[in-house]
Amino acid sequence: MKILNEQQLKSISDATFKKTADIGLRHAQENSIYIKKTIRDLRKEIVNEPPKPVIVISAGPSLHRKKSIETIKKADFKGCIVAVDGSLGHCLRNGIVPDFVVTVDPDAHRIIRWFGDPRLSERPEDDYFQRQDLDPALNKDEVARNQELIDMVNYYGPQIKGIVSTSVTCEITQRCLDAGMNLYWWNPLYDDYESKDSLSKKLYRLNKVPCMVTGGNVGSSAWVFSHTILNAQDVLLVGMDFSYPPGTEVRNTQYYEILQELFPGKPEKGLIEVYNPHLKETWVTDPAYYWYSQIFIEMSQKSPCKTYNCTEGGILFGGNIEFVNLKEALFQVLQTEES
Amino acid sequence: MSKFLRGNYKLANSEKLDHDVKEQEVSQIFESKALEKLGGSIAFVMKSSKFLWDEDEDSK
Numbered sequence A: 001m002k003i004l005n006e007q008q009l010k011s012i013s014d015a016t017f018k019k020t021a022d023i024g025l026r027h028a029q030e031n032s033i034y035i036k037k038t039i040r041d042l043r044k045e046i047v048n049e050p051p052k053p054v055i056v057i058s059a060g061p062s063l064h065r066k067k068s069i070e071t072i073k074k075a076d077f078k079g080c081i082v083a084v085d086g087s088l089g090h091c092l093r094n095g096i097v098p099d100f101v102v103t104v105d106p107d108a109h110r111i112i113r114w115f116g117d118p119r120l121s122e123r124p125e126d127d128y129f130q131r132q133d134l135d136p137a138l139n140k141d142e143v144a145r146n147q148e149l150i151d152m153v154n155y156y157g158p159q160i161k162g163i164v165s166t167s168v169t170c171e172i173t174q175r176c177l178d179a180g181m182n183l184y185w186w187n188p189l190y191d192d193y194e195s196k197d198s199l200s201k202k203l204y205r206l207n208k209v210p211c212m213v214t215g216g217n218v219g220s221s222a223w224v225f226s227h228t229i230l231n232a233q234d235v236l237l238v239g240m241d242f243s244y245p246p247g248t249e250v251r252n253t254q255y256y257e258i259l260q261e262l263f264p265g266k267p268e269k270g271l272i273e274v275y276n277p278h279l280k281e282t283w284v285t286d287p288a289y290y291w292y293s294q295i296f297i298e299m300s301q302k303s304p305c306k307t308y309n310c311t312e313g314g315i316l317f318g319g320n321i322e323f324v325n326l327k328e329a330l331f332q333v334l335q336t337e338e339s
Numbered sequence B: 001m002s003k004f005l006r007g008n009y010k011l012a013n014s015e016k017l018d019h020d021v022k023e024q025e026v027s028q029i030f031e032s033k034a035l036e037k038l039g040g041s042i043a044f045v046m047k048s049s050k051f052l053w054d055e056d057e058d059s060k
Helices: A006-034 A039-045 A068-074 A085-093 A111-115 A142-159 A170-178 A199-207 A218-228 A256-262 A287-300 A326-338 B012-037
Strands: A054-057 A080-084 A100-103 A161-165 A182-188 A234-238 A272-276 A281-285 A306-309 A321-323
Touching: A006 A170, A006 A182, A006 A199, A006 A287, A006 B012, A039 A161, A039 A182, A054 A068, A054 A085, A054 A218, A068 A326, A080 A085, A080 A218, A085 A100, A085 A111, A085 A142, A100 A218, A111 A142, A111 A170, A142 A170, A161 A170, A161 A218, A170 A182, A182 A199, A218 A234, A218 A287, A234 A326, A256 B012, A272 A287, A281 A287, A287 A321, A306 A326
Parallel strands: A054 A080, A054 A234, A080 A100, A100 A161, A161 A182, A234 A306, A306 A321
Antiparallel strands: A272 A281
């Protein structure tokens, strides 16, 4: 597939709205009984603290390939760590307890796996976790790894603040509460709040929870949270690939099942090649990931923070994003802090 | 002679052109259907440079 044009990007945007708005609203109604604090409260709690730099730990394959967690541990980083749900297990397994974990996807069965799923044996058959590259530790011994994750999340949960979107299932809410997390809620901004019949406005008036721009996925939402609520002036991204390394089998990509259905016998036809001039490599991506990258670039130009993409892989470059090695970015940020 | 030559056969090229146009249309329809299935995790919209909308707070 060729690089997507404006019209095609809009098609993905419209499709995502159709796919997630109704279910997100339904989950928001179900979650309303759990809402005690919101990201507005968090903002007030930290208003007198000086802004700290933030590392957003997303779950792309470079997180493992580049051993980003090891580099972070070696640095004397005193800022905040914001993990996405998909990277929580990898962080805990490798000795980093994030300050915050962000979750947003309304999927009914898969997302809870990132927190350790107490009902794993009851789920529909799904080989997603054996194929995915977001947390390769879950590729094998699924049951044992799931139990290990349940135990770790339960142990460290009280130290982690959950930045939970009203769009997630109540099962995720309950799982985070059972693990002892302190939850701060937010609504995804689904549409133009000034338009007639706006869903976002309807939702806000129902639960009075602030609506935050998402960027279409949890990693981008974590970045928005970092500069909007934590007021970070420097945000470092790791594991934000939005793509797959050269040579990745199409079977190991996120949309494999759909691509197989759409392009029988040749699912790789649904993938897009993107050349990264910083890496001098061509990475492959799928339409949704490509959409994420284009949105992120657009958002970066409107954001007040400085964004360092320290993924050391992937297709997120351009706009107001500095594509830089993690060690170098950490050095730059630490120097700024000291001065 | 001209009445025998007028409109009693189709040019090979024009047939190919029709076929190509149809193929292109089918491929476009297919692509838009495909993109509908390949949506992202959550809806995205952004108004001007505003990352957060909190009606009650904003109006204070």
